[in-house]
Amino acid sequence: MKLVKAIIKPFKLEEVKEALSEIGVEGMTVTEVKGFGRQKGHTEIYRGSEYTVDFLPKVMLDVAVPDELVAKTIDAIKNAAKTGKIGDGKIFVLPIDEAVRIRTDEMGDSAI
Amino acid sequence: MLPLLMASGALSSTLSAQDAGATLDSVATAASDAAFRTDNLWILIAAALVFIMHLGFATVESGLGQSKNTVNILFKNTFIICMGIVVYAAWGFNSMYPGDGNGFFAMGAPISNALNAGGDDLMTSSYADYTYWADFIFQAMFAATAATIVSGAVAERIKLGSFMVGATLLVTFIYPISGYWKWGGGWLDAMGFYDFAGSTLVHAFGGFAALAAVLVLGPRKGKYLPGGKIKPVLGHSMPLVAIGVFLLILGWFGFNGGSVLSADPALVSLVFVTTMIAACGGGLASMFTSWIVLKKPDLSMSLNGILAGLVGITAGADQMGPWSALIVGFIAGVIVVFSVLFFDKIKIDDPVGAISVHGICGLWGTWAVGIFGIGGDYSIVTQLVGSLSVAALAFVTSFVIFIAVKAIMGLRVSEEEEVGGLDVGEHGQEAYPDFQGAH
Numbered sequence: 001m002k003l004v005k006a007i008i009k010p011f012k013l014e015e016v017k018e019a020l021s022e023i024g025v026e027g028m029t030v031t032e033v034k035g036f037g038r039q040k041g042h043t044e045i046y047r048g049s050e051y052t053v054d055f056l057p058k059v060m061l062d063v064a065v066p067d068e069l070v071a072k073t074i075d076a077i078k079n080a081a082k083t084g085k086i087g088d089g090k091i092f093v094l095p096i097d098e099a100v101r102i103r104t105d106e107m108g109d110s111a112i
Numbered sequence: 113m114l115p116l117l118m119a120s121g122a123l124s125s126t127l128s129a130q131d132a133g134a135t136l137d138s139v140a141t142a143a144s145d146a147a148f149r150t151d152n153l154w155i156l157i158a159a160a161l162v163f164i165m166h167l168g169f170a171t172v173e174s175g176l177g178q179s180k181n182t183v184n185i186l187f188k189n190t191f192i193i194c195m196g197i198v199v200y201a202a203w204g205f206n207s208m209y210p211g212d213g214n215g216f217f218a219m220g221a222p223i224s225n226a227l228n229a230g231g232d233d234l235m236t237s238s239y240a241d242y243t244y245w246a247d248f249i250f251q252a253m254f255a256a257t258a259a260t261i262v263s264g265a266v267a268e269r270i271k272l273g274s275f276m277v278g279a280t281l282l283v284t285f286i287y288p289i290s291g292y293w294k295w296g297g298g299w300l301d302a303m304g305f306y307d308f309a310g311s312t313l314v315h316a317f318g319g320f321a322a323l324a325a326v327l328v329l330g331p332r333k334g335k336y337l338p339g340g341k342i343k344p345v346l347g348h349s350m351p352l353v354a355i356g357v358f359l360l361i362l363g364w365f366g367f368n369g370g371s372v373l374s375a376d377p378a379l380v381s382l383v384f385v386t387t388m389i390a391a392c393g394g395g396l397a398s399m400f401t402s403w404i405v406l407k408k409p410d411l412s413m414s415l416n417g418i419l420a421g422l423v424g425i426t427a428g429a430d431q432m433g434p435w436s437a438l439i440v441g442f443i444a445g446v447i448v449v450f451s452v453l454f455f456d457k458i459k460i461d462d463p464v465g466a467i468s469v470h471g472i473c474g475l476w477g478t479w480a481v482g483i484f485g486i487g488g489d490y491s492i493v494t495q496l497v498g499s500l501s502v503a504a505l506a507f508v509t510s511f512v513i514f515i516a517v518k519a520i521m522g523l524r525v526s527e528e529e530e531v532g533g534l535d536v537g538e539h540g541q542e543a544y545p546d547f548q549g550a551h
Contacts, residue, residue: 046344
């Protein structure tokens with residue numbers, strides 16, 4: 001089991017969700033985050049004082065998938081989230097030691 | 113008109129001369145009763161409109177503040193309206209309008225508890241074009257608005273109890289003094305000073321009292337960084353600010369319209385026009401000034417500009433035509449942008465621009481009567497003397513009051529509380545408990 005963690009542009013969320021659904025990945029957790037990589041921030045001005053906003057709004061997706069689905073998951077997210085412009089985001093793959101479905105006590109692959 | 117003439121002609125021909133005279137007398141009485149009813153009604157409506165300005169102040173101040181201080185700002189505004197009316201009833205009204213006096217100071221006293229305020233003719237046109245009660249409630253609403261100007265400038269770092277004490281002292285004792293100087297028939301009135309609805313007596317008063325308070329209080333932590341850099345502290349809700357300013361415009365129809373002190377069609381309708389058009393001038397001027405000077409059109413500055421225009425016309429709304437009013441408002445709108453930038457530059461922290469909108473533009477509006485006023489004889493010198501003496505009174509007394517309050521009970525919240533927010537610190541409450549705010 002792997003946790004695929006993706007940070008994407010917020011307006012791409014719907015597209016990514018549908019792309020994952022097409023490959024059979026239905027469950028996910030979404031968090032609103034702020035961050036930056038190489039993408040520069042921008043300058044704002046409030047009542048005459050300028051300030052830079054470095055942190056840009058992004059969306060972080062957490063999807064738990066069985067090992068066999070990892071490659072397809074990465075491709076689905078990547079293709080749906082890509083715009084070709086700076087700030088498209090990143091995908092990380094983390095190992096999952098254990099998974100539990102709370103309602104039924106199922107563990108392992110059947111929990112995800 | 114013609115049927116009326118024919119009818120009265122028919123009437124007088126069927127009655128004796130004496131009866132006809134008596135009937136026409138009662139018609140005249142009925143007409144003046146109707147005028148009294150109309151004038152009085154307008155003053156009462158105007159008082160209610162001025163009350164709406166408190167909605168405006170509450171939303172403007174909380175919108176320009178951070179979300180973690182919202183409960184505190186709203187609490188201060190709630191306190192001010194509750195306190196203002198009561199202290200004005202207990203002392204201020206009589207201190208401001210003593211009837212007779214030395215022209216500088218008159219002792220206050222509580223208003224009557226009787227249904228007719230202690231005299232039947234206080235409820236008739238022998239008192240004024242409105243009853244004693246209408247007079248009181250209209251003036252009381254003005255007193256309360258003067259206090260609320262200070263609350264915006266000191267927001268986000270003043271101790272609640274200290275603010276309550278300071279504001280109460282200012283409204284109770286000091287506001288009626290300068291009010292007496294002009295509206296109560298005191299020395300400024302004798303000098304020919306003119307302030308139609310309070311550019312000086314309410315707005316400059318509040319603005320300069322606020323300036324003194326801010327000087328004693330100090331800026332918010334982290335606002336002014338070494339090297340002259342200013343760290344902006346963002347207001348948490350621009351929609352609230354915009355709604356607040358529009359409510360203030362609405363209230364100003366009562367603030368200026370009611371200051372005619374009758375329902376005189378010519379004057380009240382003129383004042384409605386000059387008031388509104390000055391607001392427009394102020395808004396347009398701030399929009400373009402901020403666009404040019406700051407490279408982007410700033411919403412909060414534009415809204416401040418509308419208020420600046422309104423404050424600017426308040427001294428002379430009944431003394432000039434619409435184009436002069438537009439110019440007065442426009443100049444106020446330009447002034448306010450530079451004033452806000454200026455006070456930040458000299459490290460005087462005013463989260464809502466109250467000192468600029470009310471203090472500086474209040475002075476400008478008063479002087480503008482000397483330049484543009486055509487309803488009577490006005491001198492710029494008199495306007496200067498009057499406005500500056502009231503500003504000085506407000507500044508000095510506010511300074512002394514807040515220094516004393518600081519010495520006795522402290523003035524500022526702790527640094528920890530300022531960072532965590534006054535809502536939790538002073539009130540143990542949050543304004544937005546469901547939101548994990550960044551501010």
